[in-house]
Amino acid sequence: MFSQETKIGVLGGGQLGRMLVQSAINFNLDLKVLDPDPNAPCKSISQFEVGNLKDEATVHQFGKTCDVLTIEIEAVNIAALKRLEQEGVKVFPQPHIIEIIQDKRIQKQFYKQYNIPTADFILTETKADVIKNVHFLPAVHKLGKDGYDGRGVQIIRTESDLDKAFDAPGILEKLIPFEKELAVIVARNEKGEVNAFPVVEMAFHPVHNLVEYLFAPATLSEEISQKAKKIALEVIEKLELVGILAVEMFLTKDGEILVNEVAPRPHNSGHQTIEANHTSQYEQHLRAILNLPLGDTAEKIPSAMVNLLGEDGFSGPAVYEGMDEVLKVSGVHVHLYGKKITKPFRKMGHVTICDSNLEKLREKAIFVKNTLKVKS
Amino acid sequence: MFSQETKIGVLGGGQLGRMLVQSAINFNLDLKVLDPDPNAPCKSISQFEVGNLKDEATVHQFGKTCDVLTIEIEAVNIAALKRLEQEGVKVFPQPHIIEIIQDKRIQKQFYKQYNIPTADFILTETKADVIKNVHFLPAVHKLGKDGYDGRGVQIIRTESDLDKAFDAPGILEKLIPFEKELAVIVARNEKGEVNAFPVVEMAFHPVHNLVEYLFAPATLSEEISQKAKKIALEVIEKLELVGILAVEMFLTKDGEILVNEVAPRPHNSGHQTIEANHTSQYEQHLRAILNLPLGDTAEKIPSAMVNLLGEDGFSGPAVYEGMDEVLKVSGVHVHLYGKKITKPFRKMGHVTICDSNLEKLREKAIFVKNTLKVKS
Numbered sequence: 001m002f003s004q005e006t007k008i009g010v011l012g013g014g015q016l017g018r019m020l021v022q023s024a025i026n027f028n029l030d031l032k033v034l035d036p037d038p039n040a041p042c043k044s045i046s047q048f049e050v051g052n053l054k055d056e057a058t059v060h061q062f063g064k065t066c067d068v069l070t071i072e073i074e075a076v077n078i079a080a081l082k083r084l085e086q087e088g089v090k091v092f093p094q095p096h097i098i099e100i101i102q103d104k105r106i107q108k109q110f111y112k113q114y115n116i117p118t119a120d121f122i123l124t125e126t127k128a129d130v131i132k133n134v135h136f137l138p139a140v141h142k143l144g145k146d147g148y149d150g151r152g153v154q155i156i157r158t159e160s161d162l163d164k165a166f167d168a169p170g171i172l173e174k175l176i177p178f179e180k181e182l183a184v185i186v187a188r189n190e191k192g193e194v195n196a197f198p199v200v201e202m203a204f205h206p207v208h209n210l211v212e213y214l215f216a217p218a219t220l221s222e223e224i225s226q227k228a229k230k231i232a233l234e235v236i237e238k239l240e241l242v243g244i245l246a247v248e249m250f251l252t253k254d255g256e257i258l259v260n261e262v263a264p265r266p267h268n269s270g271h272q273t274i275e276a277n278h279t280s281q282y283e284q285h286l287r288a289i290l291n292l293p294l295g296d297t298a299e300k301i302p303s304a305m306v307n308l309l310g311e312d313g314f315s316g317p318a319v320y321e322g323m324d325e326v327l328k329v330s331g332v333h334v335h336l337y338g339k340k341i342t343k344p345f346r347k348m349g350h351v352t353i354c355d356s357n358l359e360k361l362r363e364k365a366i367f368v369k370n371t372l373k374v375k376s
Numbered sequence: 377m378f379s380q381e382t383k384i385g386v387l388g389g390g391q392l393g394r395m396l397v398q399s400a401i402n403f404n405l406d407l408k409v410l411d412p413d414p415n416a417p418c419k420s421i422s423q424f425e426v427g428n429l430k431d432e433a434t435v436h437q438f439g440k441t442c443d444v445l446t447i448e449i450e451a452v453n454i455a456a457l458k459r460l461e462q463e464g465v466k467v468f469p470q471p472h473i474i475e476i477i478q479d480k481r482i483q484k485q486f487y488k489q490y491n492i493p494t495a496d497f498i499l500t501e502t503k504a505d506v507i508k509n510v511h512f513l514p515a516v517h518k519l520g521k522d523g524y525d526g527r528g529v530q531i532i533r534t535e536s537d538l539d540k541a542f543d544a545p546g547i548l549e550k551l552i553p554f555e556k557e558l559a560v561i562v563a564r565n566e567k568g569e570v571n572a573f574p575v576v577e578m579a580f581h582p583v584h585n586l587v588e589y590l591f592a593p594a595t596l597s598e599e600i601s602q603k604a605k606k607i608a609l610e611v612i613e614k615l616e617l618v619g620i621l622a623v624e625m626f627l628t629k630d631g632e633i634l635v636n637e638v639a640p641r642p643h644n645s646g647h648q649t650i651e652a653n654h655t656s657q658y659e660q661h662l663r664a665i666l667n668l669p670l671g672d673t674a675e676k677i678p679s680a681m682v683n684l685l686g687e688d689g690f691s692g693p694a695v696y697e698g699m700d701e702v703l704k705v706s707g708v709h710v711h712l713y714g715k716k717i718t719k720p721f722r723k724m725g726h727v728t729i730c731d732s733n734l735e736k737l738r739e740k741a742i743f744v745k746n747t748l749k750v751k752s
Contacts, residue, residue, distance in 0.1 A: 002699035004712060022401050025394070028712040028725075030420050044406050045421050278707050278730065287703065296706035300730065301676050323378035327663065330672035331654050336380060336404035349404075354654065354676065 002292060004028035009066035011053050012073035013042030015337035015347065016266045019274070020072060021046045023282035034062045041338035056080045063089055070243065070289050072265050074102050075146060092190075092242040092289040093264040100239070101264055105144040105171055111259055114238045116231065118259045119250070121173040130156070130165035130172055138175040141165050176258060178250035182218055183269035184232035187244045187284045190291040194236060196229040197277065197284075197297040200269055213365055214305040216272050220251070228257050235262060244285045246270060268307070272352045275333050276303035301331075301354045304365035308349035308374060310342035316376035318342040326372045329364055331355050334372075341376075348374045378668060380404035385442035387429050388449035389418030391713035391723065392642045395650070396448060397422045399658035410438045417714035432456045439465055446619065446665050448641050450478050451522060468566075468618040468665040469640040476615070477640055481520040481547055487635055490614045492607065494635045495626070497549040506532070506541035506548055514551040517541050552634060554626035558594055559645035560608035563620045563660045566667040570612060572605040573653065573660075573673040576645055589741055590681040592648050596627070604633050611638060620661045622646060644683070648728045651709050652679035677707075677730045680741035684710075684725035684750060686718035692752035694718040702748045705740055707731045710748075717752075724750045 006029065010017050013035030021031045021042055033042040038050050051058040053073065059080035063069045068090045069081070081095035100106050111118040119140075124130045130141055137159070143152035143166050154164040155175065181204065185197040201218035218225070232247035239245070246267030248260040270281030279287070279295025287294055310318070317340055326332050331354040339348055351368050355361040382405065386393050389411030397407045397418055409418040414426050427434040429449065435456035439445045444466045445457070457471035476482050487494040495516075500506045506517055513535070519528035519542050530540040531551065557580065561573040577594035594601070608623035615621070622643030624636040646657030655663070655671025663670055686694070693716055702708050712725040727744050731737040 002696055002703075004694065004696070004716075018401070022398060025398050025421060025714070026709070026711045028714050044423070045401060047420070293700055293704040295703065295708075298706070318380065320378055320380070324669055327378075327671070328669040330674070332671075333402070335402045338401070338404050340380075 002027075002290065006290060007032065007065060007067045008286075008289075009034065009063055009069045010042075010046075011059065011062075011069070011071045011076045013037070013040035013046070013048060014072060015041050015349075016072040017042045018045065018338055019271070019335070020266060020282045020285065023274075023280060024286055026283070027286065029286070032062075032066065034059070039340065043338070045338075053077065056083075060084060063091070068092065068289055070265075070285070071098065074098055074264065078102070090289070093245075094240075094242065097239050097241050097264060101262060103144045104142050104147065104261065105169060107261065108171055108173075110239075111235075114234075116235055116238070116259055117257060119174045119176050121171045124165075124170050124172050126169075127165045127167035130170070131162050133172055134159055134162065136172055136174070137161075140173045140175055142171050142173065144169040144171065176250045176252055178258075179253050180218065180220075180251040181260070182220075182228055182249045182251055182257070183214075183246055183267070184228050184249070185244055185246050185267060185270045185273075185281050185284075186229075186232045186236045187288045187294050187297075188236045188241055189288045189294060190242050193294050194233055195294050195297055196233055197270065197273060197281065198299055199225050199228045200272070202269060212307065213369065214269060214272060215361070215365075216276060216303050216305070217299060224251065224255065224257070231257055231259060235259065243288050244270075244281055246281075268350075271335070271350050272303040272305040273297075274335075275352050276301055276354055301356055302358060302361055303355075304353045304361050306351045306353070306365055306369045306372075307347060308336075308351060308372060310344050310346040310348055310374045312344045314374070314376045315343050316341060318348060319375050321373040321375055322371040326351065326368050329353070329367065331364070332368060342374045346374075378403075378666065382666065383408065383441060383443045384662075384665075385410065385439055385445045386418075386422075387435065387438075387445070387447045387452045389413070389416035389422070389424060390448060391417050391725075392448035393418045394421065394714055395647070395711070396446075396642060396658045396661065399650075399656060400662055402659070403662065405662070408438075408442065410435070415716065419714070421714075429453065432459075436460060439467070444468065444665055446641075446661070447474065450474055450640065454478070466665070469621075470616075470618065473615050473617050473640060477638060479520045480518050480523065480637065481545060483637065484547055484549075486615075487611075490610075492611055492614070492635055493633060495550045495552050497547045500541075500546050500548050502545075503541045503543035506546075507538050509548055510535055510538065512548055512550070513537075516549045516551055518547050518549065520545045520547065552626045553629055555629050556594065556596075556627040557636070558596075558604055558625045558627055558633070559622055559643070560604050560625070561620055561622045561643060561646045561649075561657050561660075562605075562608045562612045563664045563670050563673075564612045564617055565664045565670060566618050569670050570609055571670050571673055572609055573646065573649060573657065574675055575601050575604045576648070578645060588683065589745065590645060590648065591737075591741075592652060592679050592681070593675060600627065600631065600633070607633055607635060611635065619664050620646075620657055622657075644726075647711065647726050648679040648681040649673075650711075651728050652677055652730055677732055678734060678737055679731075680729045680737050682727045682729070682741055682745045682748075683723060684712075684727060684748060686720050686722040686724055686750045688720045690750070690752045691719050692717065694724060695751050697749040697751055698747040702727065702744050705729070705743065707740070708744060718750045722750075 018041040200216040336349040394417040576592040707730040
């Protein structure tokens with residue numbers, strides 16, 4: 001049963017935590033947040049503590065006063081979470097699932113084991129291992145652990161790229177000549193109730209591997225769309241995860257859907273749900289971990305999302321150029337992440353654009369992308 | 377030009393301030409809030425200071441470190457605000473306008489002076505004055521100052537009600553046999569740009585004079601709707617107010633629109649804009665006081681709003697009954713105000729319901745009203 005007295009802890013105080021806190025205000029829930037950065041985005045809007053998320057004692061200490069503990073980043077100490085779980089704290093997503101997802105090698109084996117469609121892959125231990133598998137190219141080489149926001153991923157098309165390989169445990173994955181990159185956010189509460197948000201499509205920055213534009217809903221046939229949702233729901237049900245799960249997928253040129261990777265938390269591909277859907281991904285995550293009924297995921301209006309990255313060549317206190325111009329555009333929602341300092345390609349915020357006219361939506365998204373700049 | 381470094385102060389830390397703070401998070405603006413109650417709703421989500429809003433020194437001290445100072449309640453010290461204004465702080469709404477609105481006697485005279493349609497009235501100084509004007513009944517008797525949330529208002533239908541009259545300066549206003557109560561929120565920035573939200577209609581609790589249901593948009597002819605907006609815009613332009621202004625109006629049985637009263641701040645009649653409109657009243661207020669372009673006020677979807685009042689007969693730590701049931705309903709958005717203690721008829725939160733089917737919208741609103749209860 002809902003109680004505003006439930007003590008909820010969040011590991012990680014970045015923008016995802018920030019938007020989770022912002023959503024929790026509606027339920028009178030004062031979230032407690034742990035982050036190593038004393039200036040993390042959650043700092044001034046939550047009960048904020050500074051500490052290392054990978055340190056067992058710190059995480060255990062932080063979590064033991066919570067009724068429910070959740071994450072906004074996967075790189076956290078699992079041993080502490082398992083201890084807390086044994087001590088009766090509800091840890092959602094469950095620690096053993098975070099452990100699976102933390103390591104892309106284990107994650108990929110999980111898909112294989114449960115017949116979830118995914119690109120073929122080879123486990124590699126060292127750089128030499130990657131070089132040995134030259135026959136497998138073109139491929140994507142990913143570090144098993146600690147990849148983040150495009151880091152820890154290298155595209156190795158030909159022999160001449162082999163030098164980029166990581167000399168650490170990873171996977172070598174067949175490069176998929178995909179038609180589109182899709183994402184579906186699914187949710188599951190403790191009762192086992194599940195549901196899926198509409199499928200969205202993303203356009204990535206060609207070099208920095210960050211989402212540049214997102215469109216919701218994706219332009220897909222009903223069949224493909226249902227297939228994508230079905231696969232995403234299969235993943236969360238096989239994992240028996242409590243919380244939300246963002247499932248990133250490739251739609252191949254021959255209409256196949258392959259799971260790329262998943263994130264057991266609010267995700268960049270769900271920001272637009274704040275304005276465009278009946279329930280936001282943040283509220284859905286809270287509903288799931290508090291065992292409340294899941295909210296309706298339907299769209300109120302089509303939307304696009306543009307990440308606001310620090311402009312290349314600028315480092316220092318952030319200044320937003322073009323703000324007035326974009327605020328003049330109808331249906332524009334600016335979200336800044338509380339970061340005072342900008343760096344090249346740092347995620348400083350995002351903008352959601354809502355418009356029932358898809359043509360105008362696209363034009364507005366491009367206008368926002370080209371107009372709003374983070375400089376210093 | 378927009379800067380995330382702009383220091384904004386808010387006088388009042390109640391639910392309106394809380395939702396303003398929640399909205400300001402999107403712009404990286406850390407709001408500083410002053411409220412006499414150490415447990416005010418804004419307490420844990422802002423830079424919060426405890427102090428008397430009617431004390432000149434306290435308000436002056438609080439305001440002098442701000443670039444922009446605003447209010448979420450009208451009962452504030454005007455002398456301090458006028459000093460701050462002279463010292464270069466941007467005080468929006470402007471102090472002389474708050475002063476007009478604070479006193480219903482001056483407010484009414486303002487309407488008269490500018491030919492803004494409003495119910496006929498008589499200024500009264502004492503209870504004896506009211507009794508003397510028995511020929512004016514049936515009437516509504518209002519205290520000039522310090523009325524709030526239904527307090528300070530008495531309906532005096534016949535001679536036998538005369539004993540309820542306040543023995544203090546007030547107004548005696550002709551009781552309007554109205555068809556509907558309407559409200560329009562309008563905004564104006566420093567550049568003088570203005571716009572209006574769609575007209576909403578309200579149903580009040582018959583005894584406690586608090587909004588029970590709100591429907592947006594109101595069911596009105598286009599002609600009446602345009603007339604209501606035009607009058608509301610006239611009020612904000614005549615006042616030359618910077619910020620938002622909620623204009624409450626009566627639609628009389630013969631299609632006339634009369635201004636009842638105004639509030640120069642976010643208002644109970646605009647909560648639903650958070651989910652249902654392109655721009656929320658809170659963001660609109662921020663845009664107006666920061667001299668940013670005003671946002672599009674259009675609706676994304678029709679909505680209803682239900683105030684969540686403390687159940688009669690319960691005082692103490694709040695417990696929410698029926699939360700699971702209402703959260704199961706599609707399009708329901710619960711907003712709790714961060715109040716730990718409930719009292720009979722205390723405003724503890726509100727629920728917005730969005731549905732494009734107007735029939736279902738009404739049913740859902742009634743279901744929410746009858747299901748979600750604040751007890752202790």
